[in-house]
Amino acid sequence: MLRIPFEDVKHRLETVLLQEGFTPERAARCALMFTQTSCDGVYSHGLNRFPAFVGFIRKGIIEVNAEPVLTDALGAIERWDGQCGPGNLNATFAMDRAIALSKQYGLGAVALRRTNHWMRAGTYGWQAAEAGCIGICWTNTMPNMPPWGGRESKLGNNPLVLAVPREEGPVVLDIAMTQYSYGKLSTYVLSGDSLPYDGGYDEDGQLTRDPAAIAKSRRPLPIGYWKGSGLALMLDLIAVMLSGGLSTQDIGKLENEHSVSQIFLAFDYEKLPEHSALQQRVNGILNDMKSSLPIEESGRIRYPGESILTTRETNRRLGIPVDETIWDKIAAL
Secondary structure: OEEEOHHHHHHHHHHHHHHOOOOHHHHHHHHHHHHHHHHOOOHHHOHHHHHHHHHHHHOOOOOOOOOOEEEEEEOOEEEEEOOOOOHHHHHHHHHHHHHHHHHHHOEEEEEEEEEOOOOOOHHHHHHHHHOOOEEEEEEOOOOOEOOOOOOOOOEOOOOEEEEEOOOOOOEEEEEOOEOOOHHHHHHHHHHOOOOOOOOEEOOOOOEEOOHHHHHHHOOEOEOOOHHHHHHHHHHHHHHHHHHOOOOHHHHOOOOOOOOEEEEEEEEOHHHOOOHHHHHHHHHHHHHHHHOOOOOOOOOOOOOOOHHHHHHHHHHHHHOEEEOHHHHHHHHOO
């Protein structure tokens, strides 16, 4: 495992994107998001995904200079067409619009269709929280998870993000509908480690902690079993209804995953009459949760996103950990 300085990583990615036809401003923003994701410790959706991202550009799936176009404006709700542009740039734009609408109406809702994989889902929760908003967003995906009781993949893992602003650091929950996302499975495969908990089924239909076996069978386990299965379905249905875009079923008919549908919600909680007391209430809730006696003597109770700031500081100081195989692929682009 290598440790590479933040600015060196960003510069390398930016150089590649400029070669692929990005404008300097868009290359800088896109490279920064990939770099920041790995700096925050979410390696599966940062540098590890960059070679595949460039591959999609070269296949013509990602239109590097395409920008979202407004199709419907309904007060606090807007619909946008992403025109198959870079997913992380489109998603940042969409959450910015949701935040702007929330400052006007108290609530902003943006439905985005025909966009690409947004990389780390939590990025847009942090974006909302750092703008002083409660944020909720999700995306559908290609079919990559069987419904509960089924063998064939009919549902997407449809990542969901919920974020709460807080002066001491936002609370950000970023979860896929599978026990482990495919990106996380690939990280475990690279490291040669087993999963800490059962993550899906092997080709014989047996629950397993072998990430390679799950990736091969394409039968990851839904979070909460039937509950995660149902939640994945509902997220897909709502994304399709609000955006007018493609469903997981529709995306499954394409040669590659693209033209996904996404939802971005922002709430300006400062418009509420008791907003000044809400930060104290949030801190009280978190402190009470963290006071729970750990199961293990050395254990620690954490709220969602708590470790991000510590990891970010460490990786900024020591350099971002990068798998040598991944860095060799990026160097060869």
